[in-house]
Amino acid sequence: MKKISRRTRVLTVAATAAVLGAGTFGAVSATAGTPDAAAKAAVTADAGNKNLTQSTHLNIDAATKAAKATLDAAEKENQRVSVAVVDRNGNTIVTLRGDGAGPQSYESAEKKAYTAVSWNAPTSELSKNLEKTPNLKDIPGTLFLAGGAPVTAKGAPVAGIGVAGAPSGDLDEKFAKAGVAALGR
Numbered sequence: 001m002k003k004i005s006r007r008t009r010v011l012t013v014a015a016t017a018a019v020l021g022a023g024t025f026g027a028v029s030a031t032a033g034t035p036d037a038a039a040k041a042a043v044t045a046d047a048g049n050k051n052l053t054q055s056t057h058l059n060i061d062a063a064t065k066a067a068k069a070t071l072d073a074a075e076k077e078n079q080r081v082s083v084a085v086v087d088r089n090g091n092t093i094v095t096l097r098g099d100g101a102g103p104q105s106y107e108s109a110e111k112k113a114y115t116a117v118s119w120n121a122p123t124s125e126l127s128k129n130l131e132k133t134p135n136l137k138d139i140p141g142t143l144f145l146a147g148g149a150p151v152t153a154k155g156a157p158v159a160g161i162g163v164a165g166a167p168s169g170d171l172d173e174k175f176a177k178a179g180v181a182a183l184g185r
Helices: 006-032 037-045 060-076 105-119 123-128 134-138 169-183
Strands: 082-087 092-097 148-153 156-164
Touching: 060 082, 060 092, 060 156, 060 169, 082 105, 082 169, 092 105, 105 123, 105 148, 105 156, 105 169, 123 169, 148 169, 156 169
Parallel strands: none
Antiparallel strands: 082 092, 082 156, 148 156
């Protein structure tokens, strides 16, 4: 029988411990996502707490409606674009890549939507601020090019729609605004 070196034994024990630890962590993580009834009751009972806030978010049906209306507006003008709808926190709800839209348009649309909801303003207006504050473009996840429009409820941003792929940002933004308008119908 071949003798195993001390180094090999230590590495084997460390690897085994890592695998067992990862399995335990995974099991704990999996159960952490499903709180029991007592925990749910505690959260529900505390809903009136003055330390909590509520915010309004666009639901998936509304986001899909807006994205489809945006894509339809672009297709009527024979433009190949991608559209992204993000929630109030900048998380992507839905993204549609139109037939023939460029590969870069998908990510650009998400960044324009994120930028519009973050500042509650169309990205065409925000891009004008770059002359005064050029370091704005360094904020991660943003894109200060025309093509993003905020969605508001009672004056507060609840979502952002971003479009990319048309020959100009003005067209991208026109299509994004068509998506916003579809939510009012």
